[in-house]
Amino acid sequence: MNTKNQLYNYILEIADDSLILGQRLSEWCGHGPILEEDIALTNIALDFIGQANNLYEYAATLSENKITPDQLAFLRVDNDFKNALLVEQPNRDFAYTLARQFYFDAFRKLFFEKLIDSKDEQLSAIAEKSLKETKYHLKHSSEWIIRLGDGTEESHNRIQTAIDFLWKYTNELFEDNQAYTEILDLELGISVSALKSTWLEYVHSILTEATLTIPNSPFSQTGGRKGIHTEHLGYLLAEMQYMQRAFPNSTW
Amino acid sequence: MEKLSIDELEKRFQAKIDADIKIEPNDWMPEAYRKTLIRQISQHAHSEIVGMLPEGNWITRAPSLKRKAVLLAKVQDEAGHGLYLYSAAETLGMDREQSIDDLHSGKAKYSSIFNYPTLTWADMGSIGWLVDGAAIMNQVPLCRCSYGPYARAMVRVCKEESFHQRQGFEIISTLANGTPEQKAMAQESLNRWWWPALMMFGPSDKDSTHSEQSMKWKIKRVSNDDLRQQFVDVTVPQAEMIGLTVPDKDLKWNEERGHYDFGVINWDEFNQVVQGNGPCNFERIEARKKAKENGMWVREAALAFAEKRKNKIDIKIKEI
Ligand SMILES: [Fe+2]
Numbered sequence: 001m002n003t004k005n006q007l008y009n010y011i012l013e014i015a016d017d018s019l020i021l022g023q024r025l026s027e028w029c030g031h032g033p034i035l036e037e038d039i040a041l042t043n044i045a046l047d048f049i050g051q052a053n054n055l056y057e058y059a060a061t062l063s064e065n066k067i068t069p070d071q072l073a074f075l076r077v078d079n080d081f082k083n084a085l086l087v088e089q090p091n092r093d094f095a096y097t098l099a100r101q102f103y104f105d106a107f108r109k110l111f112f113e114k115l116i117d118s119k120d121e122q123l124s125a126i127a128e129k130s131l132k133e134t135k136y137h138l139k140h141s142s143e144w145i146i147r148l149g150d151g152t153e154e155s156h157n158r159i160q161t162a163i164d165f166l167w168k169y170t171n172e173l174f175e176d177n178q179a180y181t182e183i184l185d186l187e188l189g190i191s192v193s194a195l196k197s198t199w200l201e202y203v204h205s206i207l208t209e210a211t212l213t214i215p216n217s218p219f220s221q222t223g224g225r226k227g228i229h230t231e232h233l234g235y236l237l238a239e240m241q242y243m244q245r246a247f248p249n250s251t252w
Numbered sequence: 253m254e255k256l257s258i259d260e261l262e263k264r265f266q267a268k269i270d271a272d273i274k275i276e277p278n279d280w281m282p283e284a285y286r287k288t289l290i291r292q293i294s295q296h297a298h299s300e301i302v303g304m305l306p307e308g309n310w311i312t313r314a315p316s317l318k319r320k321a322v323l324l325a326k327v328q329d330e331a332g333h334g335l336y337l338y339s340a341a342e343t344l345g346m347d348r349e350q351s352i353d354d355l356h357s358g359k360a361k362y363s364s365i366f367n368y369p370t371l372t373w374a375d376m377g378s379i380g381w382l383v384d385g386a387a388i389m390n391q392v393p394l395c396r397c398s399y400g401p402y403a404r405a406m407v408r409v410c411k412e413e414s415f416h417q418r419q420g421f422e423i424i425s426t427l428a429n430g431t432p433e434q435k436a437m438a439q440e441s442l443n444r445w446w447w448p449a450l451m452m453f454g455p456s457d458k459d460s461t462h463s464e465q466s467m468k469w470k471i472k473r474v475s476n477d478d479l480r481q482q483f484v485d486v487t488v489p490q491a492e493m494i495g496l497t498v499p500d501k502d503l504k505w506n507e508e509r510g511h512y513d514f515g516v517i518n519w520d521e522f523n524q525v526v527q528g529n530g531p532c533n534f535e536r537i538e539a540r541k542k543a544k545e546n547g548m549w550v551r552e553a554a555l556a557f558a559e560k561r562k563n564k565i566d567i568k569i570k571e572i
Pocket residue numbers: 300329330333409413
């Protein structure tokens with residue numbers, strides 16, 4: 001893979017994380033536990049869809065084939081998606097949704113903070129814009145973790161269960177992909193493994209404030225970055241891509 | 253302070269209304285005025301919230317990233333409208349939770365249009381174009397409603413609704429100018445939504461139970477039939493412009509009246525849907541009830557937490 005090719009794939013990975021999580025969050029619209037929270041989750045979903053769009057737009061300019069952001073989102077198959085397994089996990093309930101969000105936001109904030117230093121100007125600009133949003137997302141999800149953890153006995157148990165269950169998908173976020181050595185060497189992208197200790201520290205501090213127990217299971221699930229997903233992604237794509245598949249070559 | 257008789261109070265109240273002076277939450281008002289407004293505003297709020305569902309159906313299936321984002325933002329606006337309207341009704345002493353329970357039990361009504369299903373992507377166009385379009389016609393006069401908080405909420409809401417109407421029209425005209433399949437999708441959708449949209453203005457003036465008093469109180473400012481006529485007059489040329497056919501064989505321009513004549517509305521269908529027997533009444537209320545039930549533990553947790561941390565000003569979050 002040449003550099004341009006590597007960069008293309010690298011950007012798709014970031015974009016896929018945003019799109020898939022944005023799609024998941026958008027499932028809440030109209031069904032939130034509180035009207036104010038319905039609005040907040042929709043806002044966050046919108047930010048993720050916007051990020052995905054910016055990133056796909058940039059990726060499309062690097063592709064050897066003529067391709068549009070919509071084709072990248074709606075016409076690739078499961079295997080082509082390189083999002084982390086965490087973001088494709090189903091919403092289940094508000095606790096699972098917020099636990100997933102919390103883990104991911106904490107990762108994303110650190111990720112964009114570093115990506116701003118990318119030698120690639122466009123990527124740096126996207127990181128800067130996205131970081132602003134991500135800080136707000138992280139504040140929102142962290143507050144909910146604390147509120148649910150230190151709320152009622154039921155909320156405490158629910159959020160603890162979700163935090164424990166999703167733990168196994170967090171390690172994948174910090175696996176450096178060997179396919180991107182050149183990206184790292186040229187300082188276009190960043191090493192995610194270097195972010196892990198800071199992430200852990202933050203997660204610990206919030207879980208402690210929330211009176212929750214820090215998970216310590218050593219087992220983890222991985223594969224998303226290689227296109228090997230959980231069963232959930234196929235359904236998500238079937239729904240999301242339905243229109244473009246059923247009515248090919250149309251403008252919407 | 254002089255003690256005024258109810259008669260005298262009512263006289264002064266009506267004089268204020270006649271002089272176009274806004275009634276504010278702490279002003280004296282007849283109980284019937286308060287009740288009518290609570291009913292009307294909470295019905296409107298419920299409509300915004302239930303109205304999120306038919307369009308919410310298509311967020312996950314929107315055909316492009318841009319359409320997905322626009323639809324998300326639109327449905328989010330409707331949630332915002334619901335919020336302002338619940339707040340406006342609260343200024344009259346309405347209890348939001350009670351009112352929502354009334355919605356769930358079927359005691360409180362919401363706009364019947366949302367009991368129709370969204371079956372294709374084109375329905376996102378039809379809803380914006382026709383349903384938001386009809387809502388604007390209904391609501392623009394309410395910006396001059398006698399009750400201050402409602403009138404002010406309507407000013408804000410109407411601005412956004414007209415944005416929705418334009419977006420909806422843009423969706424439907426893109427389809428109408430698209431492939432033969434897309435055009436057929438647009439026409440089929442218009443066929444389903446046209447008549448329900450006309451019903452949104454409520455029963456014909458001669459059968460409308462609340463209208464007369466509401467007009468006198470300036471809670472309602474234009475009659476149902478006049479609004480409906482205005483909607484037909486504005487919308488028919490729009491359909492023609494994009495090459496779609498309005499599904500009404502009696503529709504024709506009446507030179508003498510300077511308006512379109514149109515066919516007879518099926519009021520039996522309207523009454524059926526209002527009474528709960530529309531295609532999606534059950535599903536809509538079921539979805540709202542489920543959101544409330546599934547969210548119960550979250551609301552309880554938020555309350556318990558606020559109670560525990562009353563003395564801390566903000567949740568302390570360490571920076572990374
Ligand atoms: Fe609205």
